[in-house]
Amino acid sequence: MASALAERSSSGVQSVERAIAILKSFSIDKPERGVGELSRELGLHKSTVSRLMTTLERGGLLSRSPESQRYRLGIDLLGLAAHVAGYMDLREVARPYLRRVADECQESVNLVVLDVSERGGQRRAQVVNLEQFVPPTRQVKNIGRVGRRMPPHCTAAGKVLLAYLPPEEREQVLPDVLEAFTPHTVTRRDHLQVELARVRQQGSAIVQEELEEGLNAVAAPIHDHTGSVIAAASIAGPAYRLTPQELPQLAAHLGKVAARISHDMGFTA
Amino acid sequence: MASALAERSSSGVQSVERAIAILKSFSIDKPERGVGELSRELGLHKSTVSRLMTTLERGGLLSRSPESQRYRLGIDLLGLAAHVAGYMDLREVARPYLRRVADECQESVNLVVLDVSERGGQRRAQVVNLEQFVPPTRQVKNIGRVGRRMPPHCTAAGKVLLAYLPPEEREQVLPDVLEAFTPHTVTRRDHLQVELARVRQQGSAIVQEELEEGLNAVAAPIHDHTGSVIAAASIAGPAYRLTPQELPQLAAHLGKVAARISHDMGFTA
DNA sequence: AACCATGTTGCGCATAACGGGACATATTAT
DNA sequence: ATAATATGTCCCGTTATGCGCAACATGGTT
Structure with missing residues (x-):
């Protein structure tokens, strides 16, 4: 699971691939995740992950739990899932x-x-x-x-x-x-x-x-x-x-x- | 709703913003969407939208309905929503x-x-x-x-x-x-x-x-x-x-x- | 206070994503 | 049949864009 995004597969938008990898890194055992944590897991720089997560948060696909710290999956995913x-x-x-x-x-x-x-x-x-x-x-x-x-x-x-x-x-x-x-x-x-x-x-x-x-x-x-x-x-x-x-x-x-x-x-x- | 992505807001990953916009363009009335259609709606080039959607499909956030044509929201969104x-x-x-x-x-x-x-x-x-x-x-x-x-x-x-x-x-x-x-x-x-x-x-x-x-x-x-x-x-x-x-x-x-x-x-x- | 974490912000470079346009394919009209 | 209009994908050259770096904040431990 180390770096499923290692493969530079043709015609794929890198940052979107990475964003999806971030979303999918959440699970039952890990309902909250941090920037550094994921940065290590995905082999990307902190700043990169930070920016991606900020963007996902702005889009409602992520949210931060108590008072800005770790991230969770965002409510908007429920809306999207409802339209599947x-x-x-x-x-x-x-x-x-x-x-x-x-x-x-x-x-x-x-x-x-x-x-x-x-x-x-x-x-x-x-x-x-x-x-x-x-x-x-x-x-x-x-x-x-x-x-x-x-x-x-x-x-x-x-x-x-x-x-x-x-x-x-x-x-x-x-x-x-x-x-x-x-x-x-x-x-x-x-x-x-x-x-x-x-x-x-x-x-x-x-x-x-x-x-x-x-x-x-x-x-x-x-x-x-x-x-x-x-x-x-x-x-x-x-x-x-x-x-x-x-x-x-x-x-x-x-x-x-x-x-x-x-x-x-x-x-x- | 024409172009919510017009604003080049500081520190946001463009392609991810666009990908999210694509996801959110689906709704009850529009459960299936095409590349050209969205390209017009978002004011982006066909090729750009095509690549983004392909990437989203690879990631399981989109899927194609009958035999490759229009896109739907992907099953993996259900999994993500379950972890909200x-x-x-x-x-x-x-x-x-x-x-x-x-x-x-x-x-x-x-x-x-x-x-x-x-x-x-x-x-x-x-x-x-x-x-x-x-x-x-x-x-x-x-x-x-x-x-x-x-x-x-x-x-x-x-x-x-x-x-x-x-x-x-x-x-x-x-x-x-x-x-x-x-x-x-x-x-x-x-x-x-x-x-x-x-x-x-x-x-x-x-x-x-x-x-x-x-x-x-x-x-x-x-x-x-x-x-x-x-x-x-x-x-x-x-x-x-x-x-x-x-x-x-x-x-x-x-x-x-x-x-x-x-x-x-x-x-x- | 010094230290180790954490996450965010500016900056310059080079890559990666973009738009243009050609191509393939399907559906419709003539 | 042929043409005409859609559709979506692929290649390619350019440059804007996203990247890594490092400095900067901030908070918790020793």
Whole structure:
């Protein structure tokens, strides 16, 4: 993470790239950041970072917390996020359902979409968390907050989203080598294809310890009014709680909830 | 709005300012925008805008909708917004309550905070919408979506937030001239001070047609666990529905709901 | 008081961002 | 078909612009 902005990639506005890097340096663990701190982290001069942050503050994308010292992300980001097309309705509709599921299961529930973007001339797909519901009692692992990106081939939600992609599109966005995160990660494309077919057939995906050892998950597709799959709902939890014999019924349950959300989105099976 | 970036304000990174201007050019009415379009609007060359937008896209703050053409706001903004410190809890807690109020009253309900920022060497306060709940049946006026900024001295929520500000702070952030938006707008500071005292006493604010003719509103404060007022809830609607005789009980009702939210935020009266 | 942090401000240089215009592509009209 | 008008991207030469430097503030520790 040292200097993601080292690469002088052609045709990119340097200062804007740096400004974005500054914005993205904020996280749950680091909700406030200072100039010097970031200067070191990004390998830029203090003055440079200072000017960039001042500009971002003027623009409302940053603000300073108590009385001028460290910076926080600015309120205007909420306004911008509110205008991110499409997903707002989905989030509104899905929220109550998924919160309920989180309460019932006492596991963390996610609402995710597939984000395909151009990386180095290649179209790559990533799974992005739109929303996460964590049961209040279980603050154990706070993994995967909103905005987190994950690989699609080894996550339950990712498999669902891949499964319902048009075949040629799927071909494009799947990398040649499927990275192995654990010994259980499916790394062969042909094996994955078989699994995706099964996902389509079953209407849900079950993944055991493919992204992280000891982490299991199930997921189900959410359709919009045109019928295409626009998102997936997933339940994730430690393997000792989400046992192999429980997973199928959990998946089935989530499938029903997802279907209800789809219905509310205007989908008529 | 033609060119807010005309002013070569000292110590501001030009390209970042422009990038922010691009981001902020998106809105409900204009969820997708093109290079040429913006180039004209901002008075910049096509190539300049193209490069800026490409950079923003690479950074995930923009994305292109169908198959490379117009731009939309990018998903990563959701992730950034999720890290905007502090407000997330409040939104989560308040949401179900305020939605319910919106359903009951069949009026639009807002959750707002005060944003004080440095503008031209002067600290200015603005009221910002964190969240808006519009009853589904009444899509009439879709004013004031999330992120909208409004003056504090002539809005119900603004008066609440001003009322509970430390006096010296209030002095600072109140402009010398209170702009009149309608004939009913309070423009004298001493009159406003009297009203704010009444707000503190009553625990709620009632505003009739001060921001816009025919628009009435009530608001109540929301406290955090330390006791300070961090936000306000408001109900706004047309004067013919929110009649003068109804307003007080509406305000009282909202006050109770706000108190409940405060309680959930850890406030013990 | 001297020291170590922090973040901001002026300055001169060189790079990086700009605007111009050519190019590629798509949609519409003739 | 061909032309005409959009669109957005790419290359290139110029200079304004953003950079690093170092000095300057300011605040907390020893």
